[in-house]
Amino acid sequence: MPKNSYKIVVLPGDGIGRDVTPEGVKVLNAVAERFGLNFEFEEFACGGQYYLETGREWDEGAFDACKDADAIFLGAVGWPGANLPDGNIAGAGIIFGLRFGLDLYANVRPTKLYPGIKHKVHDNNKLVWDPNLVDLVTVRENTEGLYSPLRGRLSRGGTSELAVDTRVITRKGAERVIEYAFKLAERRDRGAPKDGVKRVTCIDKSNVLEGCRLFRSIYDEVAERHPAIEKDYAYIDAYTQWLMRNPDWFNVSVTTNMLGDIASDLSAVLGGSLGMAPSANVGDNHAFFEPVHGSAPKHAGQDKANPMAMVLSGAMLLDYIGDKFSDPKAVEASKAVEVAVEAVILEGKTLTYDLGGNSKCSDVGTAIAEKIRSP
Ligand code: NAI
Ligand code: MG
8 A cells, every 4th residue: 555655764874875865865855746755754874974973883763763664765884994893894783784683685786787878898898888788686685695693703812713704595595585586577677688588597606505505496496486487597606707798698686695795796887887886675574775885985075976876776765665565656756767867867968977977966966856857
């Protein structure tokens, strides 16, 4: 059932997170106006800079507000010199606190090369890079794998002698993220750019690792329940080169936590800029949306970062709300955001430095919002 109003917690965080987040909110306000949606925003300061000022990563009450919200919208966290006494970066507690605390098991990272974006890698080689070749989603397991907290260090006589990180793959963890990937492939308008086929690629290292063998066998079980989706397998090492050579083969890919962390950053290159890569962290009851990039301290506070990754994370937020609450207005709004981003890029007048322009972050946000108001 659609709601009259959706509660969104906004966490700008650090660095360019503080620059791009208001632009994401600006665009959400523009689509809300056009499609008759209502958002109630609640903002909390947080992250490394906040930790240096206050000694806290975020305020008491922020996590509870996230738990109550319909969706969470996060800029980026991490600031030079802002470290917790245990050595972890201040702000990581927010990202991991939300992922583990709200059980957000699917990290969803779409990569799309928009028409009009010059591609760094291939431009240098003077190859023509067709934007229609890149439209894929990496779904990464987000609550176990190598990032489970089963790790430690053995020190003897004050010398670190040994460090262990334990990789955990469970049936529950694998099954739910693989199921998510198949459902996503069913829900997306398009299949792979190459042949239009809806396919889910299982990325693993099952020729060596036991956890990957379990992951792949559960992939086979889940695939049985989705006969309309094509099965596909890739070992992570081979996948990295196929992804660069034949990105048009891929539609939705699913993998374990750290393999997905690496594979999705690599695929973000295919979108032309880290400033174009959005993401979602989704569980059964909660979700947060954030750009893939970090706080880019050297560009912070200069109104120059590309806000499109944040804006497109907002499009994912709208799509999530549309799906979860069966709200067709939110689904339409999500598509309108993508259309507006595409139009601003094709026009080529209001682009940030990473896309070859010199516009301000806030001007790009305004240009997208205006396209939404008068398409
Ligand atoms: P980063 O993603 O912040 O920046 C790397 C480089 O990419 C920047 O120097 C810039 O040239 C470019 N870039 C990134 N976003 C851009 C945008 N929107 N527009 C234009 N150019 C952009 O990665 P870095 O420098 O490794 O990390 C900086 C801080 O961010 C660290 O503290 C790190 O821990 C944190 N971080 C936080 C993440 C999160 O909040 N989820 C993710 C990655 C890093
Ligand atoms: Mg990463």
